[in-house]
Amino acid sequence: MDIIPQIIVSGLAAGGVYGLIALGFVLIYKATSILNLATGEFMTLGAFVCLSVMTQIAAPFYIAFIVTIVFAAVLGIVIERIVLRPLIGEPIIAVIMVTIGLASIIRGLSHMIWSPEYRTFPRIFPPEPLDLGFAIVPSGLLWGFIFAVVCTAIFTLIFRYTRTGLAMRATAANQQAALSMGISVKRVFALSWSLAAITAGIGGIIIGNISGISIHLGHIGLKVLSVIILGGLDSIVGAIIGGFIIGILENFAGVFLDSIFGGGVKEVVPFVILVIILMIRPYGIFGKAIIERV
């Protein structure tokens, strides 16, 4: 069946983008144990800012891209400072609800600033698809995948080989020990929120490029939750690999199961996988099991 390599290739391409967005989730969770449900709205903001810069100022893409990154970084820091700093020490439910409230606020604001019509990006990448012989990758997915892989690689390198990355890993492992070593935990929090906002913004640009921008772009953010559960809530490698797996499984389900279940299976499959993973292996493939010691 020659459709299978095509499914796998398309799944990998989509999965790369999911992995990038999942990276944002995992970064924040590792550093602060918060599940940021406003990631979808960060994506929407990133896409809109990039679009606005490109259309209002008629700037080339790389300038718009840099502006988006700066904007996302500032957004992350501002949100961390204003909204999340007062909530340090509160139970997790409060902070998760705050992120949900934030998502509402950002959604309303983007509705007010950019009207709610659907728009498309102007041409950013060359439009020809890549013909691999056994499979064809449409250009949006292809370049999105390349972009996502490059960004993920950069972030992983930052995490591994720079002092800042070391500080973040230390804070994620044990906040008190990190504090006693002189690492400014507050700065690490701000940094992880900025990085998460940046990855979400880039993810938003990629997805906006593939299928257009509207204020409902953020719905993807919820689907990515199953990626991080599959990969493990606190594992970066897990986020990436989980993204690929979910992308491929989604496509398989879409092609083969749609006719049985009357359509729309693709949207619900990530959540079914999530429930199944919770039943067999709740900490995910790469996550660490939480052992409480008294």
Add this chain to the structure above:
Amino acid sequence: MRCGDLKESYLEDEKIFQSLFVKIWLAVLLVFLAVFPLLADAYMLYVANLIGFAIIAAVGLNLLTGFTGQISLGHAAFVGVGGYAAAVLITRFGAPFWLALPLAGLVSALIGLVIGIPSLRVKGLYLCIATLASQFILEYVFVHWESVTRGIRGINVPPPRFGGFVFDTEASFYYITLVVMLMCVGFARNLVRTKWGRAFVAVRDRDLAAEIIGINLFRYKLVAFGVSSFYAGIAGGLWVSFMKVVTPEHFPFSLSIQYLAMIIVGGLGTILGSIFGAIFMTLVPELLNVLTGTTKHFFPGMEQLFIPMKDVIFGMLIVGFLVFEPHGLAEIWHRIKNFFTLWPFSY
């Protein structure tokens, strides 16, 4: 106003209505609720009914989230399960409304147990994510299990009957809602006074210590989840009979967020908080409508902006209450009451 009332036994301390003064005001409130349909027009009664359903669902969610500390992001789906169960029982199996309603609650509780069993074994945010997943899965089932739910076409539900009387206006249904709501709130308030309620609070605050003194965490979490789903099912069954139709569009993810917002704004961990939160969050869009309606004459272009303002205000309410007043409206209410406890005599 009572002042300095000291309790001499645990029984006195646990009384819900602790003095004659409070009981008199409670009676006044009940009388007002009973004669409300005579004072209000059809639209206000419609809103009142919606508030009633919201109170029941919010109380259920507060039992799970506020008292037991388990976050559920899928409450609207359980309301939907109850709604569809009631609709199918009434239309397919010809059950009378009075039987279908508790059965709908039971169906919802069962589904809740099915979701709860895998996700409550593990500590952490997993119930939160599992309920989120169940929200989308259940929505999918509502749309696609056409043999039972008739998919997007929905099910038309006849209104409840008692003898020859049909409850098909807002005013008549209001009384059903009122009675069911009072029963549900009363049961919940009593539940938190008992051993079960104390176990829930122990699970929320220090589950390790709770386990050590012999509370079976899994069992109590599961019971909390089941009770909360039961309440959701009741709310769903009532809602569906009131609207006379059930479609999958009624139970989106945003409704789950709204229920969570109700209990957070109202006050986690108090039954009174759920009531306040439900009333407040249902009335906020109404208030915004009034505001939009009046300022429309002065700023004709602004109404386009006012409408997404609702999202912003909703979000700001959640964030604002969490940052500045984490115990919610119930806390503000308690403070005002305490202020008047010794008024006008100060020391």
Add this chain to the structure above:
Amino acid sequence: MLTYEKCVLPLPPPVKGGGFQIPLPSRERVARGGISDGKSSGKLAHMHVRVNLSDSLVGLLGSLAKSVSPHAISKEAGLMRARGFLAVFSLMLVLSMLGPAPAQDVIKIGAVQPITGRFAFAGVNINAGLEDALMMANEEGGINGKQIKYIMEDGQYQLDVATAAFKRIMTRDNPLIMYGESTGLGKAMSPEIKDRYKILYSSTSFSGELADVAVNPYIFVPGPTYADMFGILLKYIANEKPGAKVAFFYSDTEFGKDPIPFARQMCKDLKLELVAEAVAQVGAIDVTSQVLELKRKSPDYVIFQGFVVEPVAAVIKQCRDFGMKTKFMGTFWGATKMIIDNLGPLAEGYMAVNPYMYWWNDDVPMIKKIKTYSAKKHPSVTYRDNSYMQGFMTGLIFVELLKRADKAGQLNGEGLVKALQSLKDFDSGGLSAPFTVKNNKFPVARVWKTNVQKKIWEPASDWMRLDK
């Protein structure tokens, strides 16, 4: 009114500045516990009580405002806050009492429009069209002298908000005619419209479920239903290429699934081969698997239903990438200029069904009238899409029905329904073919094709009627 139980006041040491502190009963606090137990327990348990018997109302409010605040603030600050509250409150009270006084002899038409939400781009246009048609009628003398009042509320394309808005307008204004925003709202309200409200109702939706004169006599569709549109497209295909392979690509919603059973049957009747049915969510990000499915089955024509632009653009692009030569078609909401603008060269060959003429058809008298009115009332508007035309046509029909019912002396729901059934060859000034009602809809439309260079739609067929 004061009841004293055992009034033994606990007297903890007074704080600086007077007043004393009242600790809360312990059990209550524990039950409420949880959030901020350590941090604000101090604030929770202590209340600054300072009372002066000779306070005025504002003073009492000031103390109240102070008591509500979690921090101990001075009385002056509390007074300022209270003044602020009072000012805002009285302003709101005054504002709500202002507003136009109700006029006599006014015909009210209410509408719940999706001004915000998923279909906002269409909702804003439809609202503008309906309002313009009604206001134009007012300028030309109204309904035999009576002016029309148009009351609109935002339904946000969400069923509960729309239902609340519908009920609110009915209770507050009791209009003669209502216009609704979605198939869902129409279906939810149809039992009450029939039994309780008895008003004429139309909506943005072209769903066939709503156009049934036996079940919903008060509800009509201002054009062909989605099923009719599919019928027109399939007839067109059968004429162009008999026995062609057809696929449906629809959304997982009421809107998307509405005409599909009828369309399946039509395919069988016209001897067309239905090779695939692909379903996607509105705004789906990755439609690869659906596109792969289409590639496997390689249909000659793919008909979209239930979307406007969102995955349509991605699907067409990906199909072209895969080298498919399929022709794409859409129903009413696909016949929008947004498709041409957003797809660019990919829109070549795209066809859609639309019962109304377009903004650029200057030779149509009604379009000229719309343009003149727009230039006068909305000078900044340069283009009105087909959704505007739908609203406008509905407005024209409303005005005509009101005139007929008023002349017959029956200006109520039943009278309007009778007038509706009497509509034959209704001339809309060329906005569409002459409308004759059949089963509470007007099943006539034509197929349009894109002209990518001129960025307009051109007719690809004559008016096709399904009411023979």
